[in-house]
Amino acid sequence: MSRATVRFVLIGLIAATVACDKVPLLAPTGSTVTLSISSTSVASNGTADVIAAVIESSGTPVHDGTEVTFQASVGQIDPVVVRTEGGIARSTFRANGASGTARVTAFSGGARATDIEVLVGGAAASTVNVRTSPTSVSQNGNPVEVIATVRDVSGNGLPGAQVVFSSDNGTLSANSAMTDSNGEARVTLTTNRQTIVRASIAGKEGQATVNLVTNPTVTVSASPTNPNVGIATVFTITPGPTTTGNAIANVTFDPGDGTPTVNLGPITSATTRSHIYTHADQYQATAVITDVAGLRGQGSAGVVVGRAIPTVNVSGPASVVVNEPATFTVTSAPGTGGPPLTLVRVAFSDVAGTRDVQPGTATISRTYSTTGTYEVTAVAFDQAGTQSPTARTSVVVRASATPVPPP
Secondary structure (H helix, E strand, O other), X not given: OOHHHHHHHHHHHHHHHHHHHHOOOOOOOOOEEEEEEOOOEEOOOOEEEEEEXXXXXXXXXXXXXXXXXXXEOOXXXXXXXXXXXXXXXXXXXXXXXXXXXXXXXXXXXOEEOOOEEEEEHHHHOOEXXXXXXXXXXXXXXXXXXXXEXXXXXXXXEOXXXXXXXXXXXXXXXXXXXXXXXXXXXXXXXXEOOOEEEEEEEOOEEEEEEXXXXXXXXXXXXXXOOOOEOOOEXXXXXXXXXXXOOXXXXXXXXXXXXXXXXXXXXXXXXXXXXXXXXXXXXXXXXXXXXEEOOOOEEEEEEEEEEEOOOOEEEEEOOOEEEOOOEEEEEEEEEOOOOOOOEEEXXXXXXXOOOEEEEOOOEEEEEEEOOOOEEEEEEEEEEEOOOOEOOOEEEEEEEEOOOOOOOOO
């Protein structure tokens, strides 16, 4: 064989070899492709492992390097073409933000797998459960967190799914929200009425009812309503019925004069509280009732506090003789509607210091050793510290008795 002929043959062999490398190795006729996937429900941002097993008609795996092509009607397969190892080709299904039912398949040559349906995004939702926190609102209105939990057919939380919210009352912070890694989507509802809130995804719906709870109520009455300083005022604090609301947690009472607020506890019936005001003024006594949900109610009563002025009077002889006892009568009384007297204090102008006598009617004697005109004063004090105006009288002390004229 000539050298030129040999060269021609070698070139032909090399060309044939290159051409064979470029032709893909596919499953031979009669082979089967069996497809499996790690999950038949995938979040809109999720993935799943796809495995294709390629077996020849003899029951043995196809040659390594046999090409398998994967396809999906929704989402993406990555990579699309995979070469087998031990008759197995592996790829990944990626949802890529899609939502719907994906049909995933694989084929090699004339062998094609049976399609597998994969529920993607919202289509993977099996149930939607709705709850709220808190479960009730007051007539003043307060925000409520609405939580929708989306689960797939296996009962697992479905992340990355778009949930649509609606309500028959109030205002929602958003009309839709995405589920988090736990399959929970959240919005805020603001309402002051009983409200039904709904959450839906791919034809699945759940709902919850936010109940209206009336604020607790409390009333306050005072007796008397026009007390005087030092006289006790009795307040009656009465909680309202709780049949349409929550249990009572506490009731506080504030007399309104700067003294400490009193905790009455979770009272459910009328309770009295006595209070003594020490200054004349107008006051607003207030009770605040709080239930176990933190809802509050308030009641109050006004009182006008006056000051009753005690009275005192002192009387005695107009004149006496030196060294002759002079007796004075001191009469005192508390002011009308005022507290009792505590003491009556008498003072004589010719000596230092004072002398105390009992309230009511009392007598006190004094002997003067020098002539002159002397003053006697008296003041009274009641339990509230209120002082009477000063009472005064004078006595003239003579050197001797006036002689009696002869007959």
